[in-house]
Amino acid sequence: MTRATLYGWGRTTPSIAEVVTPANDADVAAQLAASSEVIARGLGRSYGDAAQLSGGVVLNNRELGGIGPIGEDGVVTVGAGVSIDELLSLSIPQGWFVPVTPGTRQVTIAGAVAADVHGKNHHVDGSFANHVLEMRLVTPSGTSTVSPTEDPQLFWATVGGMGLTGVVTTVTLRMLAIETDQVLVDTERYGDLDGVMAAMASGDADYRYSVAWVDCMTRGAHMGRAILTRGVHASRGDVESPTLKGPKAPRLFVPFDAPSGLLNPLTIKVFNEVWFRSAPRHEVREPQKLSTFFHPLDGVRDWNRLYGRRGFVQYQFCVPDAAGDTVVRAIERLSHSGVPSFLAVLKRFGPANQGLLSFPMPGWTLALDLPVGPSKLPGVLDDLDEMVLAAGGRIYFAKDARLSPEKVRSMYPGLGAFLEVKNRVDPEHRLTSDLARRLQLTGR
Ligand SMILES: Cc1cc2nc3c(=O)[nH]c(=O)nc-3n(C[C@H](O)[C@H](O)[C@H](O)COP(=O)(O)OP(=O)(O)OC[C@H]3O[C@@H](n4cnc5c(N)ncnc54)[C@H](O)[C@@H]3O)c2cc1C
Structure with a gap:
């Protein structure tokens, strides 16, 4: 565990946290059990305070690695901490591109899930989660595989859920076939x-x-x-x-x-x-x-x-x-x-x-x-x-x-349903971040 000052890409609101780097599901589960307040972090490319937690524990996801074989149908299972840059270095030579990419490759796959990122192709392909088949998720109440058919409520709360429902450890997604770079x-x-x-x-x-x-x-x-x-x-x-x-x-x-x-x-x-x-x-x-x-x-x-x-x-x-x-x-x-x-x-x-x-x-x-x-x-x-x-x-x-919590409630009509799912898997409100505290997304 190391103490570090963390901030987002905009560098506006730094805060100090204990940083731990888990390497597998069991490590993550142990950290969730041992920490009263915790959040995961990827490459810190969110601009504000989503991936930091003043006085709490931040789980650096970068050791949750590994890229599985890419199937003939483009399906691949990737460790949550793999960056889009690392995935593309391996996949482009095999003729596969990520189905959705933000304006930087320096984001992790779990960061892309947690923000449900969009690219220049949303009008055609939707956002990142539209291409996710399933993922492994460690929550304070247990570890499970979630997908649009297996615990769909938890799946749809986790994509775009800014790390507040649990720690994603692997993601299975379908890549896009390309003929050239x-x-x-x-x-x-x-x-x-x-x-x-x-x-x-x-x-x-x-x-x-x-x-x-x-x-x-x-x-x-x-x-x-x-x-x-x-x-x-x-x-x-x-x-x-x-x-x-x-x-x-x-x-x-x-x-x-x-x-x-x-x-x-x-x-x-x-x-x-x-x-x-x-x-x-x-x-x-x-x-x-x-x-x-x-x-x-x-x-x-x-x-x-x-x-x-x-x-x-x-x-x-x-x-x-x-x-x-x-x-x-x-x-x-x-x-x-x-x-x-x-x-x-x-x-x-x-x-x-x-x-x-x-x-x-x-x-x-x-x-x-x-x-x-x-x-x-x-x-x-x-x-x-x-x-x-x-x-x-x-x-x-x-x-x-x-932003303020009052505005968020009007902007996100799914917030009530999100908090119900969060309270089911995180009844002690362990998963939180500076963003969640500021915008009252903690479930308390
Ligand atoms: C230059 C630039 C261009 C960008 N362009 C776009 C764009 O075009 N479209 C777009 O949608 N976004 C864009 N972004 C934003 C960026 O894609 C997102 O903020 C993304 O979430 C960053 O991923 P990260 O790995 O850096 O995650 P972080 O910033 O470290 O964390 C982001 C969120 O992911 C959560 N998280 C991290 N790891 C896990 C995990 N293992 N399990 C669960 N939750 C986790 C964190 O708790 C946090 O809430 C851009 C950012 C930059 C800097």
Whole structure:
């Protein structure tokens, strides 16, 4: 057991905990029995306080390893602490890709389950749990295999349940067959937000993957100008000299914390401008490596240090289809506030799954990167919360560091059912985290 200061990727709310690294189900069960308050942790890529527990015990999942053989049907059983990066290094050369990947490969499989992560293909493939066949789960009341048919309530409480129903130790999922390590990408620049949203609403169905990068700092006629990239996996006949190579380790890294003021309205405006101008106006079927298309940020290790010691908030919300104007009003509010914001990420969500606390709902999702510092920031985010609530939308737990319990109750109608399941498997309320305490998800 070692004492450590832990924080999320946004580095805003550190706390101190005892860290233990269990290697199998029995170790995990022993830790759950011995600790009055405990939570699992993966690679710490959630932005806020989900994977930390002030004064409690944090179970580092990285020794829960092992990748089984990948069957002809793409089914594989993976240790909870294996990262998507490690899985892809093994699976791509065999012609398999993860069915859903977040914007970084540096997340563990259990972290992907606990947040029920989504990628650029939610409108086609749903979220991570849609591809999970079963998982092994250690709870304070015992160890079991859960699936959509075996104890489905516990399965659907665990996916998206942020580690609060138990510790996942293995996950069996179905991978996606690929013929090459490339994606054929169409890129289009749009001078305003309405244009890009109309194009996504009418055309995303033709692509497996779609994402728009939106400039939230430009006002007036060009408010919300955006670059839309959409793609499909390239088959062997689509590219010259097809290959199946796994991801490469990053060659660049940020060696120290940048000065806190480095990312200010001026520097971010300049960055957004350069980035917008350097994208092609219109490009069709450009072959891109899987890692370039899916995980561009993984090319630079520790890039969160660029935000300085104060860190940054990622604010991600989703709203139903009918409330697309909330996206417009949110970007309007931001661009007029003077609060600096890096390029925002806009995606479409398809049908939701049965996850009681899963984030996606059919409609739109917008993710904003906001450096901590400007005094106006908390007020602007409170305003955005109200807009999202009024639209029937919600905020993503994996990104959150500031929401209140009252808002969560309105945003997540599955919360009552989730707490019933949690209290069944964790009657003494051992499983908790800083996030769970803050948002009253502990079941107490
Ligand atoms: C650059 C970047 C891009 C991202 N892009 C996306 C995106 O496109 N889509 C998206 O959905 N998310 C995205 N995320 C968020 C990220 O995918 C999630 O926060 C994910 O949960 C992180 O996994 P992790 O292994 O780092 O888990 P951690 O952050 O360490 O923990 C996350 C949660 O998982 C729980 N957990 C960890 N291990 C276990 C276990 N063994 N059993 C049960 N629970 C466990 C923790 O308790 C915690 O609640 C992004 C994050 C970054 C930094």
